[in-house]
Amino acid sequence: MQYYKKEFNIMNDIYIIGAGGFAKEVCFLIKSSTNFEVKGFIDKCSGEIEFNNYSIPIIDEDYFLSNFKNVNVCIGIGNPMIISKLYNKYKDYKFPNIIHSSVIYDYDNIKIGSGNIITAGCKLTTFINIGSLNIFNLNTTVGHDVSIGNCNVFNPSVNISGWCEIGDSNLLGVGSVILEKLKIGSNSILGANSTLISNIENDVVYVGTPAKYKKDNKN
Numbered sequence: 440m441q442y443y444k445k446e447f448n449i450m451n452d453i454y455i456i457g458a459g460g461f462a463k464e465v466c467f468l469i470k471s472s473t474n475f476e477v478k479g480f481i482d483k484c485s486g487e488i489e490f491n492n493y494s495i496p497i498i499d500e501d502y503f504l505s506n507f508k509n510v511n512v513c514i515g516i517g518n519p520m521i522i523s524k525l526y527n528k529y530k531d532y533k534f535p536n537i538i539h540s541s542v543i544y545d546y547d548n549i550k551i552g553s554g555n556i557i558t559a560g561c562k563l564t565t566f567i568n569i570g571s572l573n574i575f576n577l578n579t580t581v582g583h584d585v586s587i588g589n590c591n592v593f594n595p596s597v598n599i600s601g602w603c604e605i606g607d608s609n610l611l612g613v614g615s616v617i618l619e620k621l622k623i624g625s626n627s628i629l630g631a632n633s634t635l636i637s638n639i640e641n642d643v644v645y646v647g648t649p650a651k652y653k654k655d656n657k658n
């Protein structure tokens with residue numbers, strides 16, 4: 440097997456935490472729109488992922504944590520609670536923001552933390568405050584004056600209106616809509632194709648149009 444590699448540059452190397460489908464999408468994002476080179480996937484086992492013309496190794500997580508220090512990593516897992524736990528486990532590593540070249544955003548008027556993944560087709564307008572380790576999947580839009588915490592996952596085509604506040608570790612389903620000036624707490628789920636017209640507290644699941652309480656989301 441031939442591993443995908445370019446000219447070696449330690450500053451541009453990066454490792455993806457996870458080895459599933461979304462990790463492969465993140466790998467494509469990195470390859471197509473950044474100067475980073477993916478040197479490996481990190482998972483609970485070792486092996487490799489084969490692409491058409493190259494392979495990238497899967498590195499056992501325990502081995503990685505013991506032997507790789509001061510390197511760049513990014514999240515390739517789309518589960519908010521797992522992301523939160525990984526952030527603590529990998530707190531001593533560097534989490535660059537990975538942003539696709541097609542993303543439209545007001546660079547000068549957006550505050551953004553570290554380790555965010557913003558995929559193709561997303562649009563973020565202006566005066567937005569974003570924390571760390573959030574995932575913005577394909578074609579998600581974020582309106583003006585929105586505040587977003589940490590470790591949230593926005594699945595494809597989520598639409599967030601202006602003046603909204605979103606806490607930590609929430610999961611927003613495909614095609615869901617949040618109307619303006621609404622608040623979402625933490626560790627909550629908004630179902631696919633749901634339309635939110637009222638605030639959501641912590642640890643709950645809301646679904647439907649208009650979105651209504653379905654059950655608690657306790658861990």
